[in-house]
Amino acid sequence: MEKDKIIKYGSLTLVAIFILSTLSLLFLNSNPSVNPNNSVLQGYVIGYAKISSYDKVVKVQNPTKELEKLLEDLSKNGTIVRSFNFENELVIELKDEKDVYRLNKLFNEYNSSIFADAIIDFENLTFFDDSGKQLSIPNQRKKQKITPLFDIAEPFKIKADAIVGEVSSKEPVVYLLSISLLENEKIQIALKPKNITLISYAISLKIPWDSRSYIYDLSSKLNQSNITNKVNLANYLFFNSTPSNTSLSQLASSNIPFISKITKSTISLNNIQTKKDEINNLLSLYNINVIFPDSSIEIENLDTKNINFIEGLVSNYSNLNISIQKENLVEVEFYQESEYGSTKYVLDEDKLKVRFKTALNPNDIKNISVQAEVVGNKIKDYKIQQEQ
Structure with a gap:
């Protein structure tokens, strides 16, 4: 994605189930006395995910103190819905996509640059360890919205604090990070008639962005014996x-x-x-x-x-x-x-x-x-x- 250029994405509503494994940097722990920054938990998570903001989200590099004061004022007047820091970048969700262009013009005056991006919120998460045992996560943590890092080169990384990942304009890829999914013949059979490309990547499947909606139908029926028929009627x-x-x-x-x-x-x-x-x-x-x-x-x-x-x-x-x-x-x-x-x-x-x-x-x-x-x-x- 080029600097000083906003790529406007078409707004869409997405409800999907991501099955994620080999999570690194997951700073959630059932013991509230443990410092999350020193605690790493590996395993996988099942939950509902949705792109809540697609064309109203920007990342800001190297924001100055003057800019931060300006953004604080914009938050007070309702222009900014939410913002947070991630890897030395400021992530901002704006109320209106028109504000993206106004903000871009303003930031140019401060010699800063912004990137179009997306926030993907997870809700109703259930955590498991590598053995498949469900973990006890405090309710306030379990309900907290977190976002995955879109990176087609490595597995997802999940943190307790919000993560925003770039969604490329070149057909992003959805990962199903689940060994059990790869071994499930019925799911493989169900996907083939739909011309969905199955690409093994480590212990994951890469599925074209166009076919993402099937993930919801597919994953929600993992435990049903007639999954093939069900998916064909998606x-x-x-x-x-x-x-x-x-x-x-x-x-x-x-x-x-x-x-x-x-x-x-x-x-x-x-x-x-x-x-x-x-x-x-x-x-x-x-x-x-x-x-x-x-x-x-x-x-x-x-x-x-x-x-x-x-x-x-x-x-x-x-x-x-x-x-x-x-x-x-x-x-x-x-x-x-x-x-x-x-x-x-x-x-x-x-x-x-x-x-x-x-x-x-x-x-x-x-x-x-x-x-x-x-x-x-x-x-x-x-x-x-x-x-x-």
Whole structure:
């Protein structure tokens, strides 16, 4: 990261589980009489992590006393949310990302430089020693927020005081530092169909930043025998924070903001030709809504009782020469605009709906994967990749 230059990161919300091992410099101890600065505990920790601040955090090198006084005033007026020292640098979280640029201009006048950065907060931590025995940590320590050092060259270092690590703009890497994870065949099998690159690093796995959300789903089900099936049904949206013209991203599932609804149809009446009006009038008597794509009628959301009823109804009107073909049809409807992080993505108006046929029972369709082409903030095209 270059000096005197702020790299603005796209804001995103992240909830993930990091499983960390071989922690060095962990100054936590269950005995409050022990001086943390003289106590080092090696082991690993399980907890929830989130990037709480992504584009409002800066590190300051060599702050002068004049600057420190100025920052103190900014804290009083609410411009600075929190600040702390780490390895001779001052880490500052600002209330508004606009303040980053104002602060940068101000610091230039004092011949100081700042770097864009991120704070990653851990909460609800559980500590273990190398043997896997859970450690007794005082509640006030256990609930304290601490942040890991992002360093792709070595394992994480965790301290009792806050640590901030640089998040590179070149696809940061998530570490799963757990021997048990590497030895777990089910997790390896579950990751492979998702095209997640598995790179062994010492006793850890490196997983691409794009796939970080799977870590949450994966790690939370470590003790479940059916983890492979569970992970395959993981519902997440992966969008690059700065999509390129050729970037392909995944839209997944029915419960993300991009998908407004999924309509499941279970029957198709074919060869209706010019009989649409007659059939529509007939079915409308029974409060059955129909749509007319091409030469067939697709009837939405029918249960078995209604399917049997329509089969009997059509057979009674054999003079209409209608054939019934049972097909499972799914229509996915998207919102035209959706926000992900700080970016608003816009879908072309003629791409708001997609319909496809499937051999699956509609009631078994809980997840739909769509591959989308992103140009800037516009979703130009997409196709159904997989249905589950």
